[in-house]
Amino acid sequence: DAGVIQSPRHEVTEMGQEVTLRCKPISGHNSLFWYRQTMMRGLELLIYFNNNVPIDDSGMPEDRFSAKMPNASFSTLKIQPSEPRDSAVYFCASRAGTNEKLFFGSGTQLSVL
Amino acid sequence: QKEVEQNSGPLSVPEGAIASLNCTYSDRGSQSFFWYRQYSGKSPELIMSIYSNGDKEDGRFTAQLNKASQYVSLLIRDSQPSDSATYLCAVKGGTGFQKLVFGTGTRLLVSP
Numbered sequence: 001d002a003g004v005i006q007s008p009r010h011e012v013t014e015m016g017q018e019v020t021l022r023c024k025p026i027s028g029h030n031s032l033f034w035y036r037q038t039m040m041r042g043l044e045l046l047i048y049f050n051n052n053v054p055i056d057d058s059g060m061p062e063d064r065f066s067a068k069m070p071n072a073s074f075s076t077l078k079i080q081p082s083e084p085r086d087s088a089v090y091f092c093a094s095r096a097g098t099n100e101k102l103f104f105g106s107g108t109q110l111s112v113l
Numbered sequence: 114q115k116e117v118e119q120n121s122g123p124l125s126v127p128e129g130a131i132a133s134l135n136c137t138y139s140d141r142g143s144q145s146f147f148w149y150r151q152y153s154g155k156s157p158e159l160i161m162s163i164y165s166n167g168d169k170e171d172g173r174f175t176a177q178l179n180k181a182s183q184y185v186s187l188l189i190r191d192s193q194p195s196d197s198a199t200y201l202c203a204v205k206g207g208t209g210f211q212k213l214v215f216g217t218g219t220r221l222l223v224s225p
Contacts, residue, residue: 039217040217041217042201042215042216042217042218043157043201043215044215045212045213045214048212056212059212091156091157100145100147100162100205101159101162102157102159102213104156104157104158105156106155106156107156
């Protein structure tokens, strides 16, 4: 299995632009998580999907952030408009059933100038 | 108070020594505890999980849990330079969906 696949690996954009991050979970995994990692705050959960349905989005910082999971094999995290404080590494992770083990993707390094 | 606290380090140990990494958490209802390892520029990977008080051993790794003290630790015996990484403590609450809360990690440096 290829693991959790994220794209792009790196994204550099200017403040105010729309950014879309993409994730393909491991086949058969029914839970998907979006995390953001910064030096100051560590890994923070943004949103969690179970069977393509958003279960907890309390970590989404504000309305500029939105996430979708149209099917079991694809999810997007969108930031519109982007701001410099959104600069971070964004990880997608998936897991199977109630198994506690999370499998992380390689992450997207986002830089908003 | 942060929900999961770790000393950021770096913790420096010589090759072959025991590395001791510590973590405290604030939610007394927490029931599941995890250690993830993250190499620089890479994604976190799970190395240990522990659910009950006491010790759990897996190869060179031992996780220790003390719920009364709200304390979790990870011991790495016979540390190797390849163990140099950031170690993230993660804690999960009780029943139903409880989000996994991560600490900011402790950076471990093992010198040859």
